[in-house]
Amino acid sequence: MFKRLPRIDEGTAQSHVTIFVEGKAVLVAAGESVAAAVLASGLSSVRSTPVSGAPRMPYCLMGICFDCLMEIDGVSNCQACMTPVREGMQVKRQTGTRPVSRGDKS
Amino acid sequence: MADVDVAVVGGGVVGMSVACGLLRQGLRVSVFDGDDSALRASRGNFGLVWIQGKGNTLPDYARWSRRSGALWADFAQNLEQETGIDLQLSQRGGFFICLTQAELESRAAMLETLRSDLGAEYPFEVFDHQALARHIPAIGPKVAGATFGPEDGHVNPLHLLRALHATFRQRGGRLVNGVSISSIRSHNGSFKLCSDSGTWEAGKLVLAAGLGNLSLAPQVGLSIPVKPNRGQVLICERIARFLDYPTGHVRQTDEGTVQLGDSKEDVGFDDGTTPEIMASIARRAVTMFPLLAGIKVIRAWGALRIMTQDGYPVYQESRECPGAYLVTCHSGITLAAGHAGPLADWIAGGNPPAGIASFSGDRFHV
Numbered sequence: 344m345f346k347r348l349p350r351i352d353e354g355t356a357q358s359h360v361t362i363f364v365e366g367k368a369v370l371v372a373a374g375e376s377v378a379a380a381v382l383a384s385g386l387s388s389v390r391s392t393p394v395s396g397a398p399r400m401p402y403c404l405m406g407i408c409f410d411c412l413m414e415i416d417g418v419s420n421c422q423a424c425m426t427p428v429r430e431g432m433q434v435k436r437q438t439g440t441r442p443v444s445r446g447d448k449s
Numbered sequence: 450m451a452d453v454d455v456a457v458v459g460g461g462v463v464g465m466s467v468a469c470g471l472l473r474q475g476l477r478v479s480v481f482d483g484d485d486s487a488l489r490a491s492r493g494n495f496g497l498v499w500i501q502g503k504g505n506t507l508p509d510y511a512r513w514s515r516r517s518g519a520l521w522a523d524f525a526q527n528l529e530q531e532t533g534i535d536l537q538l539s540q541r542g543g544f545f546i547c548l549t550q551a552e553l554e555s556r557a558a559m560l561e562t563l564r565s566d567l568g569a570e571y572p573f574e575v576f577d578h579q580a581l582a583r584h585i586p587a588i589g590p591k592v593a594g595a596t597f598g599p600e601d602g603h604v605n606p607l608h609l610l611r612a613l614h615a616t617f618r619q620r621g622g623r624l625v626n627g628v629s630i631s632s633i634r635s636h637n638g639s640f641k642l643c644s645d646s647g648t649w650e651a652g653k654l655v656l657a658a659g660l661g662n663l664s665l666a667p668q669v670g671l672s673i674p675v676k677p678n679r680g681q682v683l684i685c686e687r688i689a690r691f692l693d694y695p696t697g698h699v700r701q702t703d704e705g706t707v708q709l710g711d712s713k714e715d716v717g718f719d720d721g722t723t724p725e726i727m728a729s730i731a732r733r734a735v736t737m738f739p740l741l742a743g744i745k746v747i748r749a750w751g752a753l754r755i756m757t758q759d760g761y762p763v764y765q766e767s768r769e770c771p772g773a774y775l776v777t778c779h780s781g782i783t784l785a786a787g788h789a790g791p792l793a794d795w796i797a798g799g800n801p802p803a804g805i806a807s808f809s810g811d812r813f814h815v
Contacts, residue, residue, distance in 0.1 A: 393687050393705050409747070420686045420745065440705040441688045443740045 362432040371428050378404055378411045378424035381434060389413050389423060390437040413437050451639045453477040453623065455796070456651030458630050458642070458665060461491030462606065463781040463788060464657035465613035470793020471655075472620045479649065480617065481642065484627040488660050488677070488720060491781065493752020495682060495710050496606040496702075497695055498540060498783050501573055501598025502556070505563045509804035510761050512567070514780070516802075517787030518600050524786035525604070531619060534612040536604050537703040543601025543695040544576075544585065546592055546737050553577075553594045560596060572599050587691045589739045595696070603695035605702065606782050613785075625649070630658075633668045635770040640669070654773040655796060659755045660718070662777055670769025674813045675777055677718055677753035681726045682710040683734075684748040691740060699734050699741075707744065709734040713754075720751045754779045757813070764792060764808040775810065 358373040364384045371380040378401035381389055388398035390412050401411035404424045411423040416433050419441035423434070453476075457468045460482025471478045483489075500518045504511030518540070525538040547553035557575045564571040574597040581595045582588050617624065632643045633654065640654040654669065656662045666673040687705035698711045712726045727749055735742045755777055757763060762778030774796050778784055791802035 420688075440690075441686060441744075443688045443691055443744070 360428055360430040360432075362428050362430075362434055364434045365436060366433075373428070375428055376404070376424050377413065377415060377421075377426045377428055377432070377434055380428050381411075381413070381423060386436070388436065391439060393440040396439070451650040451652045453479045453649075453651050455479075455653040455655060456481065456640060456642055456649060457655040457657055458633075459656070459658035459661065460614070460624060460626075461489060461657070461659060461781065462494075462610055462613065462785055463491075463659070463776060463778065464655070465610065465617060466781070466785040466788035467655055467657055467776055467793050467796065468622060469613055469617050469620070470789035471797055472617065472622050473789075474794065474797040474799075476797060477621075477623075478617075479623040479625060479651065481625045481628050481630055481644075481649075483629055483658075483661065487629075488718065488753050490659050490752055490755060490779075491606070491610050493680075493682065493720070493750055494606050494782060495680070495708065496603050496700065496782060497543070497697075498538070498602040498604055499543060499598075499695075499697075499780070500600040500783070501543065501545060501596060502560060502563070503780070503783070504761075505559050505566075506759070507761055507807060508563070508566045509807035511563060511571075512804055513762075513787060513802070513808075514783055515600060516791070517784045518602070520786035520790050521602070521604075524789055528609075528612040528616055532612045532615040534608050534615065535703075536608050536612060538602060538604045539695075540600070540602030541694065542597055542599040543603070543697070544581070544595040544597050545697040546581075546588070546595045546699075548592060548733070548736060550593045553596070556596050573597060574599075585692065585694065587738050587740055589736050591736050601695060603700050604782060609782065609785065630665060633665055633773075635669055635773065638772065640770075640773065652772065653796065654770075655776055656774065657776045659777065660753060662775065666775055669773035670767045671765060671773065671775045672810055672814070673763065673775060673777065674810065675755050675757050675763075676715070677720075678756040678779075679712070679714040679716050679720060679751050679753055680710055681712045681714075681722050681730060681749060681751045682708060683727060683730055683746050684708055685741065686745045686747055688744055691738070696737070698730075699737060707741065718753065720753050722749045722751045759812075762808050763810045764805055765810050 369384045399410045402408045406425045413423045414435040415421040457464045457480045503514040525536045577594045628644045634641045642649045685707035692701040767773040795801045
């Protein structure tokens with residue numbers, strides 16, 4: 344079954360990046376998905392649903408279930424499992440539906 | 450001795466609406482449904498309970514649609530009470546958005562003609578851009594206006610289908626799943642239905658199998674001049690509420706999902722999707738609602754409408770095999786309340802619904 348990849352320790356040769364989960368700096372392996380990084384960061388839920396408000400965590404980890412929707416760099420409804428981490432990325436919990444601006448004229 | 454009083458072939462919204470109405474009349478009913486490879490319009494439709502403009506060349510259809518629309522609230526309430534399933538019905542009116550002034554004027558003229566043909570009160574309003582923007586602030590600058598029908602609404606069509614199946618089982622109806630009825634014979638006042646997996650007998654027969662009726666209807670002396678007409682639908686991510694009313698092309702569900710559609714293609718039995726049509730649906734939706742430009746589409750599908758030449762339903766009892774009824778239409782959601790009520794009452798032996806003679810298939814053989 345699944346097995347956690349080796350821990351990242353600063354100073355090793357493995358490349359890593361820092362992302363911010365709810366404003367808190369987290370060191371993660373480069374190339375890992377936001378979902379994996381968030382699970383490792385210990386966040387208790389990634390979003391609340393627009394229907395019942397129930398908390399959700401990443402589930403399928405392969406882009407199918409849409410349970411891991413998060414706000415990534417200011418954009419809501421991003422699938423955390425399909426988004427690779429980038430240095431300095433801001434990742435936030437999403438509450439309910441994605442807000443849209445009525446001023447968004449194309 | 451027949452197994453049941455009525456066999457309904459087709460477990461989509463049309464067949465289940467009729468079947469639930471027949472159960473309410475105290476009849477024993479079996480529904481025969483296909484498998485997942487069947488062409489299932491009930492799984493692919495848009496969910497409008499739509500009245501405005503319906504029947505503009507056949508006033509009886511306008512009357513029938515309005516009658517069903519008026520029955521919808523009670524129909525939904527009963528289903529919700531019996532099943533606990535929220536149908537998300539809203540009937541606060543709907544807008545048909547027109548991108549050009551010419552389109553708006555011709556649509557307003559069409560509704561005006563329909564109003565005078567009906568010779569009765571027929572509510573609609575015409576809004577120019579500014580008036581429309583007061584009701585729907587998200588409207589785009591290129592929209593000319595809209596017509597508003599206060600009787601229009603929308604519903605979650607998948608919840609409706611689930612609720613119909615749930616209430617059918619609760620009331621003792623029998624569902625035979627994954628079966629393809631290959632032949633039907635009428636003898637001694639009953640009907641014998643045959644498939645690879647069995648045979649069944651019923652006192653009456655309702656053919657509500659959509660495009661599946663094509664091979665079945667002729668076996669009981671009914672002709673069915675229907676053809677598939679493809680609609681493609683795009684489903685967008687859930688976003689904060691921006692649209693409080695259904696429109697003919699765009700609607701937002703209770704949960705915030707945005708649904709785009711209303712393409713019409715004559716492509717035979719191909720229920721796929723094409724990039725060209727999806728792009729044109731998306732382009733029109735963005736012109737209507739510019740805020741959709743940055744919104745992700747997460748799913749798309751094609752589904753086949755069941756269309757007669759004139760677009761109107763066929764409701765008919767076979768002269769050759771009395772007790773065999775054909776029920777086919779393309780607006781199975783709008784008409785669901787009428788099908789579960791007056792139409793089922795007629796099939797059960799009651800009075801025919803007013804104006805039903807207009808929907809005989811004989812109109813195609815003049």
